[in-house]
Amino acid sequence: MASLTIAGLSLVYPNGTRALDSIELALADGGFLAILGPSGCGKSSLLRLIAGLETPTAGTIAMNGRDVTSLEPKERDVAMVFQGLALYPHMTVEENMAFGLLARRTPRPEIAERVREAAGMLGLERHLAKRPRELSGGERQRVALGRALVRRPQIYLFDEPLSSLDAQLRQELREELARLHRLTRTTSIYVTHDQKEALSLGDQVAVMSAGSLRQVASPEIVYRQPHDLFVARFVGEPAINLIEGEITVEGSGTTFRAPGFRVPLNGARARSGPATLGLRAEAIALAPAPGRDGGRADSGSEGGENVFATVDRVEHLGGETLVHLRGAWGALVARIHDAASAPSPGSRVAVRPDPTRALLFGPDGARL
Numbered sequence: 001m002a003s004l005t006i007a008g009l010s011l012v013y014p015n016g017t018r019a020l021d022s023i024e025l026a027l028a029d030g031g032f033l034a035i036l037g038p039s040g041c042g043k044s045s046l047l048r049l050i051a052g053l054e055t056p057t058a059g060t061i062a063m064n065g066r067d068v069t070s071l072e073p074k075e076r077d078v079a080m081v082f083q084g085l086a087l088y089p090h091m092t093v094e095e096n097m098a099f100g101l102l103a104r105r106t107p108r109p110e111i112a113e114r115v116r117e118a119a120g121m122l123g124l125e126r127h128l129a130k131r132p133r134e135l136s137g138g139e140r141q142r143v144a145l146g147r148a149l150v151r152r153p154q155i156y157l158f159d160e161p162l163s164s165l166d167a168q169l170r171q172e173l174r175e176e177l178a179r180l181h182r183l184t185r186t187t188s189i190y191v192t193h194d195q196k197e198a199l200s201l202g203d204q205v206a207v208m209s210a211g212s213l214r215q216v217a218s219p220e221i222v223y224r225q226p227h228d229l230f231v232a233r234f235v236g237e238p239a240i241n242l243i244e245g246e247i248t249v250e251g252s253g254t255t256f257r258a259p260g261f262r263v264p265l266n267g268a269r270a271r272s273g274p275a276t277l278g279l280r281a282e283a284i285a286l287a288p289a290p291g292r293d294g295g296r297a298d299s300g301s302e303g304g305e306n307v308f309a310t311v312d313r314v315e316h317l318g319g320e321t322l323v324h325l326r327g328a329w330g331a332l333v334a335r336i337h338d339a340a341s342a343p344s345p346g347s348r349v350a351v352r353p354d355p356t357r358a359l360l361f362g363p364d365g366a367r368l
């Protein structure tokens, strides 16, 4: 097992594509880093650099403090599970799994033992004599994982290893990977563009965009304290609610306002000026709007309701219910856990954002 330190790492492909730009990354020995980002942002390129399959234009890669930047892939003791399957079709499962060890001249009895052990962990014992075409997609994926597993390397690199599988199998193998990591504690980097996968597997999550790292932090911090609007939008399901408006600081306190919308903000964390308010679906509570028959007035000041919305649609998703709302400021999605208390479509509701969970972003997209 190894720690990994990446400094100032950049990659420009021969055709001029700037794939990575000054990446800084430190991964502790035994850590599990999930790299999350949209297609084309440079995730595979970063893994290929760590594996030694590409040469950086600038920067260094160190393992356990030793500079490996100029080492050949086979000198790095890194095992990579590639994006898309790359099993040898003419070899059996056993031969596929043993191949990397044979190439490294590992003694035969040891190869046999490691393959047996990995097959056991992955539930592949019954399939060892089969060829890839005789296996289901999920079984093939397990063989690809097994090939990396038998290597017992210092670092595992996983490049979207589950992307070709259906939802249930993904879930199963995700659990399997988490379990294997708990068992082996091998430093791992796992690339995905599935945020659920990244948040559930990584003890650290790195969010990338256009060749740069936007934020590297624990799953909880990435979700609760996104560094900027890109991270806030990319992480979380349903997507974070964003409202364009303005912060006003007056004698009575700081307030975020948009047409038909206001939230008091505690503390003096912001200056007056244009801003974007971010609210997760669970940071919005709903209450019945006061009735027309003389209830409270629409814009009561002392603790009265400030924001009203019309219910567009109610989405029942089993364990949770999403309420889609519309108001002068735009659209919002609120998450409620008691389906029975969901308001009916077309009705008016009072919207109560939790000010303690309000995220504010400045015009440049950085969180305030």
Ligand SMILES: Nc1ncnc2c1ncn2[C@@H]1O[C@H](COP(=O)(O)OP(=O)(O)OP(=O)(O)O)[C@@H](O)[C@H]1O
Residues within 6 Å of the ligand: 013, 014, 015, 017, 018, 019, 037, 038, 039, 040, 041, 042, 043, 044, 045, 046, 083, 193
């Ligand atoms: N061999 C190559 N030569 C030139 N450009 C490349 C090469 N490989 C990748 N690129 C470009 O570099 C950028 C990053 O590609 P990369 O494969 O690292 O993205 P990715 O984040 O893994 O995307 P995906 O999620 O689609 O797999 C893209 O613009 C891509 O077109």
Ligand SMILES: [Mg+2]
Residues within 6 Å of the ligand: 043, 044, 045, 083, 159
């Ligand atoms: Mg890729």
